[in-house]
Amino acid sequence: MNKILLSFCFLFSMLVQTYAQSSLRCRTGHIYIKSTNAIMNLEANNYQVQSTLNKEQGDITFIGLSKSFEWEKGALDQIFASDQFDISQYPKFTYEGTITNIEQIDFSAEGSYHADIDGYLMIGDAKRRTKATAILIVAADLSVSGKSDISFNIEQVNVDKINALLKSKTGADMERLKISEKITVKANFNYR
Numbered sequence: 001m002n003k004i005l006l007s008f009c010f011l012f013s014m015l016v017q018t019y020a021q022s023s024l025r026c027r028t029g030h031i032y033i034k035s036t037n038a039i040m041n042l043e044a045n046n047y048q049v050q051s052t053l054n055k056e057q058g059d060i061t062f063i064g065l066s067k068s069f070e071w072e073k074g075a076l077d078q079i080f081a082s083d084q085f086d087i088s089q090y091p092k093f094t095y096e097g098t099i100t101n102i103e104q105i106d107f108s109a110e111g112s113y114h115a116d117i118d119g120y121l122m123i124g125d126a127k128r129r130t131k132a133t134a135i136l137i138v139a140a141d142l143s144v145s146g147k148s149d150i151s152f153n154i155e156q157v158n159v160d161k162i163n164a165l166l167k168s169k170t171g172a173d174m175e176r177l178k179i180s181e182k183i184t185v186k187a188n189f190n191y192r
Helices: 002-022 074-081 156-169
Strands: 023-036 041-054 059-065 092-099 111-123 126-138 144-153 182-191
Touching: 023 059, 041 182, 092 126, 111 144
Parallel strands: none
Antiparallel strands: 023 041, 023 182, 041 059, 059 092, 092 111, 111 126, 126 144, 144 182
């Protein structure tokens, strides 16, 4: 019985070690978002985004808290932190994807590599398939950093939800403010 238990413990430790070697983590990623309207640009930064990257399978995830966005216009911080916008039902956003050309990236050699990513972006109760491209840079010490730009349009059903929320909470609406339905996202991550 002890031999079986020891064998199981050994196999489990090997699996954990193999997974740890193939996965990279980032705990302080940065995401920048931008949307425009007739009055001003809406821009925000979030420096508290976590990410994991599996070097063998190409699985990549990003998770962040919605309340961690710092809006360029300070008044928006107050609005989003107030009781007017309750984000407790959907406190985080996530992206789960796969690098589809993972075989073209050599994590054991210094260089800059193009990555094609296909995955799902989840914000609130909305889930959408979103493709992205990224540049992964493998440094001399084999640490990895990544940069990505994603642009997407808000679907009409979500525009209607945002309008209903804005009207009920602030009396404004997207059409009157001419808020763009196009969102630009820039992401920067340093994996260890």
